[in-house]
Amino acid sequence: MATATIPHLPVLVIHHILQFLPTKHAIRMSSLCKQWAGLWSSLPVLDFEEEDEHAKFINFVDRCLEIHEKYEHLDKFRLHMRFCSFEDRYKFNKWLGFAVERRVKELDISFSVHTFLGVGLLSALLNAKSITSLNLGP
Numbered sequence: 527m528a529t530a531t532i533p534h535l536p537v538l539v540i541h542h543i544l545q546f547l548p549t550k551h552a553i554r555m556s557s558l559c560k561q562w563a564g565l566w567s568s569l570p571v572l573d574f575e576e577e578d579e580h581a582k583f584i585n586f587v588d589r590c591l592e593i594h595e596k597y598e599h600l601d602k603f604r605l606h607m608r609f610c611s612f613e614d615r616y617k618f619n620k621w622l623g624f625a626v627e628r629r630v631k632e633l634d635i636s637f638s639v640h641t642f643l644g645v646g647l648l649s650a651l652l653n654a655k656s657i658t659s660l661n662l663g664p
Contacts, residue, residue, distance in 0.1 A: 540561070540562055541569060543555075544556070549566065550575070572625075574586075574590070574607075576606060580609075598629075599626040599628050600630040604632075608637065608638040609637055633658055
């Protein structure tokens with residue numbers, strides 16, 4: 527049985543491919559070969575979809591944002607969570623602030639369960655002059 531190999535591709539092509547994947551999958555793809563290793567961390571797109579245990583998801587987002595802290599801009603920040611508890615609001619406001627500080631262009635936030643986020647969300651959005659696309663969905 528022949529094994530498939532990933533052809534050597536220019537970094538710009540790899541970046542382009544990884545930008546279309548949720549961050550979790552982009553990280554997995556980055557482990558396929560040495561050329562792809564770590565490239566996910568320089569993407570201007572962060573796409574988080576809560577699939578696992580809530581606490582693990584919160585920690586995963588925190589770790590990813592820590593790694594992206596050195597970058598100055600984001601093209602897209604997508605955060606789809608099941609819910610945002612009262613305890614999670616601090617984290618959510620921190621994540622939103624992270625995106626706004628990096629002059630995010632596309633912001634897509636939604637929760638499966640109705641969640642009231644209140645004044646923190648509104649004040650952050652009022653200061654976000656870079657946003658060209660905003661989706662606040664269920």
